[in-house]
Amino acid sequence: MARLIAGMGTSHVPGVGAAMDNGKTHEDYWVELFKGFEPLRAWHAENVPDVTIVVFNDHATSMTLNHYSTFMMGVADRFRPADEGWGPRKVPVVEGHPELAWHLVENLILDEFDMAVTADFDVDHGLTVPLSIAYDQPAAWPTKVIPLCVNVIQYPQPTALRCFKLGQAIRRAIDSFEEDITVGIWGTGGLSHQLGGERAGVVNPDFDRNFLDNLVHDPMANTRLTHTDFIREAGAEGIEMIMWNVMRGALDEQVREVYRLYHIPVSATAYGAIILENE
């Protein structure tokens, strides 16, 4: 049977990918962050699952105003890095896992989570930057990936509770997949940040720390946050943090925190990462 081994939460700031792609990680601005990636990468090197479900969002790249969906599963064999306006990142093509992806779609819909499906989706920094954070610059990504795209841009985004429940349903579906494979799940985006408006650059370390602590010990507390709580306290773009709830919902009730990283600033954001193992 398939087995979910661990979850990671990480911000997916495009600047991190650009720093790697342009060989700038030794610069003063980046040194401390990339030092913080070392233990995270060491853990990932020892814990590569056969498939990783990456919960991420598209940023006006492959999904836009004329068609968008709240939750969308990528069922293709492969997903190309997208041109987001400055040419595609020169990182490996992302290999999918259509068997598990379709198993998830079927089970989730029968479980009353009405997923949209895509077989043609170029993936932007929301998905490729977490891969770069975890695996650095390999010739090919060591894990297959199922992209799970969440609308976090167009209000109203799914609620924090709905995201958590989706994670729980994903777990039920993983547990019923008959092939003997290991699975990981990542929630990406955040932490507190606001990019647009006169308040651009606002961050909230207290809110972030509380969110991270609750993620480990009291995940239901993070499901009670409203849209306006996120917008007000974590910045308009901080609402990306709901995607971490999908990851957390899929894990066991009790988890072990393996690693945590928090760093301000990365571009205009508070960067956060956490690795959680099932107990």
Added chain:
Amino acid sequence: MTSRDYDDVPGTYVFDSRNYRKGYHLNMFCMSLNKAECREEFARDEKAYLETFPMTAEQRQAVLDRDYIRLLQLGANVYYTFKIVSHDRQPPQVMYGKMSSPPMSFDEFQQMMINGGRPIDGNRSKKES
């Protein structure tokens, strides 16, 4: 129009149905810059390229002026205006700084972030500021 509880958050433009409708064509223009051939066409003649989208004159002018805060007021979303600043080969902090109140240069915005970012205290509610 229905008011929303988040309307009380200062300096913040939530991309809701009000902005979706107001900014639809403006955002679709921004999004077109994901394609290399559209970027070239825009670079060749910005005004002519903007004419191919059914935007308002005000929206077109704000694009030409790179007046980012005005763009948000006219219905743009920051992930879409990102495409313009990328097209200009500028780091996003240039745009964030221009949108800030008072406006900041790249260096000033960068320094504010290095110093720990814009504080949340005093910035939660219009009642505070």
